[in-house]
Amino acid sequence: AQSVTQLDSHVSVSEGTPVLLRCNYSSSYSPSLFWYVQHPNKGLQLLLKYTSAATLVKGINGFEAEFKKSETSFHLTKPSAHMSDAAEYFCVVSGGTSYDKVIFGPGTSLSVIP
Amino acid sequence: GAGVSQSPSNKVTEKGKDVELRCDPISGHTALYWYRQSLGQGLEFLIYFQGNSAPDKSGLPSDRFSAERTGGSVSTLTIQRTQQEDSAVYLCASSRNGWNEQFFGPGTRLTVL
Numbered sequence: 571a572q573s574v575t576q577l578d579s580h581v582s583v584s585e586g587t588p589v590l591l592r593c594n595y596s597s598s599y600s601p602s603l604f605w606y607v608q609h610p611n612k613g614l615q616l617l618l619k620y621t622s623a624a625t626l627v628k629g630i631n632g633f634e635a636e637f638k639k640s641e642t643s644f645h646l647t648k649p650s651a652h653m654s655d656a657a658e659y660f661c662v663v664s665g666g667t668s669y670d671k672v673i674f675g676p677g678t679s680l681s682v683i684p
Numbered sequence: 685g686a687g688v689s690q691s692p693s694n695k696v697t698e699k700g701k702d703v704e705l706r707c708d709p710i711s712g713h714t715a716l717y718w719y720r721q722s723l724g725q726g727l728e729f730l731i732y733f734q735g736n737s738a739p740d741k742s743g744l745p746s747d748r749f750s751a752e753r754t755g756g757s758v759s760t761l762t763i764q765r766t767q768q769e770d771s772a773v774y775l776c777a778s779s780r781n782g783w784n785e786q787f788f789g790p791g792t793r794l795t796v797l
Binding site: 602604613614615616619621658660662664665671672673674675676677 | 717732734779784786
């Protein structure tokens with residue numbers, strides 16, 4: 571079985587400063603990991619995914635995440651926040667087989683202060 | 685190609701009525717998920733279909749909720765005797781298999797008066 575924890579329910583940063591959204595997971599298998607973003611009143615969009623290739627994954631809009639097996643973490647980062655980054659971010663884990671459903675974290679709300 | 689579609693986009697119903705929500709997944713995707721998202725909340729898993737396997741219904745909140753997937757494609761989520769707490773956005777997602785990235789539909793906003 572797998573699970574995912576997002577350590578911060580809300581993060582607030584100033585425009586132009588770095589973003590760090592934390593995610594820890596547990597999985598019985600080699601997991602696949604994803605980050606999704608949901609802008610206000612919009613649908614869910616895939617930001618990036620890790621599927622056992624390079625541990626540093628680059629996504630859309632300048633976001634990236636690093637898979638650290640020893641720390642069971644998959645934190646999302648961006649060097650410089652933009653106002654348009656304000657949204658809800660979900661970390662997602664999959665156990666890697668069709669018998670393990672995808673598990674969504676509770677989400678982190680990112681606010682960007684001008 | 686076409687993405688995941690859901691209908692209706694909005695549904696307003698009276699307490700006690702039954703509703704049916706439809707999801708058309710991406711063609712060829714074997715996995716289909718239903719989620720519920722209440723205002724300002726995260727995603728609540730409802731049910732998971734994978735190929736011809738028995739669905740994982742562990743997230744259905746009560747026996748008023750049911751879902752089926754016909755021919756491994758279209759899925760219908762049915763809520764019987766709707767209650768006000770059922771008001772939420774119901775999201776459908778499909779993926780090529782059970783563990784790969786999910787593609788989400790636009791959702792159905794259900795309002796129970």
